[in-house]
Amino acid sequence: MHAEAVAGVVDRVINRYRRDPTCMLQILREVQEACDWVPPEAIDRMQAMLGVPRTKIEGVAGFYSFIYTEPRGKYRVLFSDNITDRMQGNRALMERLCNNLWVERGKVSEDGLVSVGKTACTGLCDQGPGMLVNNYAIAGLSLERIDEIAELIRNKVPLADWPPAYFKIEDNIRRADILLNADFKPGEALLAARARAPSDGLNSSNMRSWREGLPSGIGGPGATLDEIKRSGLRGRGGAGFTTGLKWEACRNAQLKAGHQRVVVCNADEGEPGTFKDRVLLSKCPDLVFEGMTVAAYAIGATRGFVYLRGEYRYLLDHLNAVLANRRRQNLLGKDICGLPGADFDIEIHVGAGAYVCGEESALIESLEGKRGTPRNRPPFPVTNGYLDQPTIVNNVETFAAAAMIALKGGEWYAGIGTKQSAGTKIISVSGDCERPGIYEYPFGVSIRQVLEDCGATDTQAVQVSGPSGICVAEDEFDRIIGFEDIPTAGAFTIFNKSRDMFEVARNYVHFFQHESCGFCTPCRVGTSLLKNLMDKLHYGSGSPYDFAEIEKLNQLLQSMSHCGLGHTACNPVLDTIAKFRPAYDRRMMQQDFTPAFDLDRELSAARQMTGRDDAGAHLATEHGGQS
């Protein structure tokens, strides 16, 4: 592309984003959609038009996996590399595509046409193996489909002309309850919230005088907040913080001049094995947006964001259409539902391949167009969030539940589930079972029940809540899903007895190493050391000494890390060591310490260069494997 053409693209994109540097990530992403990468000329132009230093732009671009400051090919293929994708044979498919296209994994083809690489879980575990082509998701890959895709790429067929069937993503809802089965019409929950207002109270918390003048509650918003508190709703993003308290703290936070309150929907869903937010957004976006609007009403917010993970880019246009429709129906915009002062609108920001951006303060940094590094706390987002304004961040499912609570009341909701865990939980089931997909249960369901419902047999283990959650062995299958026992953000990954739990843990460790934001020493270096140790065991050089090292690293990551990613990065390893020790012992060829350096492995580059891989080109080895 010519420098002038690039400048034209950049100008168009930047102007659409009101020349606002806080939209930097969105600008980079859209420039890339037009140019296939972010060339230096584009950065020149951004620097001039946004008035920000180059270091800032390059710093942001360099942080996100899906932003390329070097040419990556017209077609950028990324194979999903979650453990479930591996179990479904993604490695062979990737090799097939590479061979078909004469391209080396991780490199760009010589004609600049295509690059093929790996990416973390794409949230298609129930219909894997999955891939992204230029950030558009394709599910259900097979050898035939890979051959067809190679043909399309070779013939330079534009992505828009590929068979639509490729891009069809299923919802696979196997069990629905109050959310997925909600008989809900857009606007209903808001009207119900409004109707709850006492006739003498102010109706909208955005009305000028409410905070100053009304010591005893504030009519509509107060009544709505009460229902949320009464419901006992706790956040569905993993940590389980009480939603009512979060909203109240935000509502009570002082507003500085010119500031407003902000509602953020966390649709980053990066935890490997989780895909329920994808289904909620595709099946019931109105419910989610309505929940956000209820929140805005309750806390007096005027601005809303959905932070949609880059892997779900394909949902963007549809979601924007739903938002536009809601604006037409006066469910967004000014004086919502005819309530004077109830002003609120929602913008969607798309991520670009960084799991850590699901952490709420990193998410806010990313929304502000920065590197996704978790902030120092306190202060917390409820008082100093997006652009230093009071902000609530909630999970997609939390907002969906909030909408239903606004509609049907807190009592109703509190009556579902268990004592400490009100309501239902949507679980993303994948791995070794007959019916992977989405299951919504009242809290309190046992692991065993879920396994039975999805047709899992011969089960060895379940990873609940993804790698940062817990690995449950057979003798624990009567434990229940709920904050009193096993809390979960939703992942439920099943492994039957043929699976090697060491390799499961190793896959997760690679994930954390790749996704560490790099801000703090213990996690940045610690996850790399952990990965090296797991690889060492994999290659057969492990010894009890390495076990001790892993335990030490775990301690350090837990105590010294800056955020939840570092705190949980060792969990899969520790759980599997404790519960599946034989998988590790099998690799313990050595009783004494053995160095990680393996001369034969180091010679692989030489073998590749000389095209020789016969027995004579190897030093004697008894073990080995592929990375």
Next chain:
Amino acid sequence: MSHTFTLDGKVVPFVDGQTIIQAASAAGVFIPHLCYHPEFKPHGSCKLCTVKVNGRHTASCTMRAAPGMVVESETEEINAERRALTQMLFVEGNHFCPSCEKSGNCQLQATAYHLGMMSAHYDHFFPNRPVDASHPEVLLDFNRCILCSLCVRASRDVDGKNVFGLSGRGIKTHLIVNAKSGQLADTDFTLADKAAQVCPVGVILKKRQGFAVPIGERKYDKAPISETAETTEGH
């Protein structure tokens, strides 16, 4: 308002808004640190300054002091963890102390001595980080960068120049400079910049004066880091 908390049993006074490390250093108590510098906004990334507050680990450079806090710092447990962090920083970059012209003036080296670090313990990563010698007055040897961001903060907040920034993610995080070429010579950086003075290790080096003060007579050769009043050292 002035209040107190206890630090390893000692009563430490503080005023509202002070962080634990600020109060401690005002009271003459040393807490190891690398990314903290009294003149800049705390960053909280190296985690060397971690202490236990009421039993929980937290970075003392970002944690505000509060009345009645019980803080532990000089315990064997915490120092062992700090030592491990220091070792991590050593293996992550390329630190050849005997040949480094910052030796004796380097906070990482001095901190390692303070913590009794005897070996790197972990396998070295040996990253490939080319040197930038383009600038007439200053050499950038990225091999020793510990990503503390002090130069980034100094250039941005004091010099108003934004010469430095971080790019990449995870273990690939690295320092960049504000030029299309990526070379320091193509920036407006000068020796007079605050950012030229803050690097705690040997990345940002003034040319042609490396061994003006012989090794053995340098700052931390004379007194350990725990006794050298503050961290605003030059050469």
